[in-house]
Amino acid sequence: MKAAVYLAHPRPGSFNHALADAVAAELGSRGVQVVTHDLYAEGFDPLLPADGTETVRAADRTESLRADDGPDDAWTARHRAELATLDALVFVHPNWWGMPPAVLTGWVQRVLAPGVAYKLDTADGEPVGLLRAGRALVLNTSDTPAEREEREFGDPLQRIWAACVLPYVGVTDVRRHVFRTVSDSTDGERTAWLGEARGLAAALVS
């Protein structure tokens, strides 16, 4: 089994980094082949180039996305090729304004291209997911209490990952956990959370 951990936090030493390390260690200890992508450290350019938005259906008629990012984008090509070999995906990132950090938003928008991650070839427009990976784990950090997140903000990250993105590309088993509230957490809480993250990673590949 092969899995990737995608980490989106700019600061080395962040708790997100610790979560990603814990997950990668747990997966490795279980015989899973793990690749970790620290998207900030890799220097990923999250901006889809203009020729990545031309139509797949009718020239100059759509505002949506397509596979052809142009030949200059070796990074995106490598990520797409690797993605096709994965059995499980893990995303680790903070909740910033109800969205992932822009570097991960860009990863989704550039790497999960039509023809690579899904195809639209049915009459009713229902997509067919193309990824081999059937399962994913999303680990988030937040400084907002759960009750307030649900009442006031509606937790858009849940819909983004579990409805918009992952099922669309064929990942039907989507698990998510939010560690909160991070800013006032104690060392003991953080240690416990890292253990919890390891447990979730273990369950993902069991």
Added chain:
Amino acid sequence: MKAAVYLAHPRPGSFNHALADAVAAELGSRGVQVVTHDLYAEGFDPLLPADGTETVRAADRTESLRADDGPDDAWTARHRAELATLDALVFVHPNWWGMPPAVLTGWVQRVLAPGVAYKLDTADGEPVGLLRAGRALVLNTSDTPAEREEREFGDPLQRIWAACVLPYVGVTDVRRHVFRTVSDSTDGERTAWLGEARGLAAALVS
């Protein structure tokens, strides 16, 4: 009155560009001072640097955002200074996986910094919005029919803009309209949509 139009689409000639142009023209014709920011054309770097995520409350304890992006970021400083002078905001972008394009995600995460766009100084953590602008219009394009968007995807962009982002910074009057489905639209539909966008812009500043 002063307003800004923030456009996030990589391709010149896109329908998003036409929407932004129509809105800017309408506002200008009504005596509003308009600035338009084509975020792709400006070459904005959407990635928050590592020192932008240190804590405002307890050192090395949070994964969230803060104002201090460092002195090298003249672009962000200019956007923040201008934002403080605006009475109305308009955002024009496609729905990509339930999120704005990464360039606009990054604009939110970098420009709307604590101490600039909001402050957290109350005991219960409720933010106080600092923006002068009290109203905003969000115009989106989509290739997903409205019924399917609501049923299958849950329209996270509505929550992102109308719950997570704009009220948090003091913008209480949030209006949003989605033009759909763009990929199979006719010239006549697009012309009508541009007129509709002008009407929404006019209403925003009336």
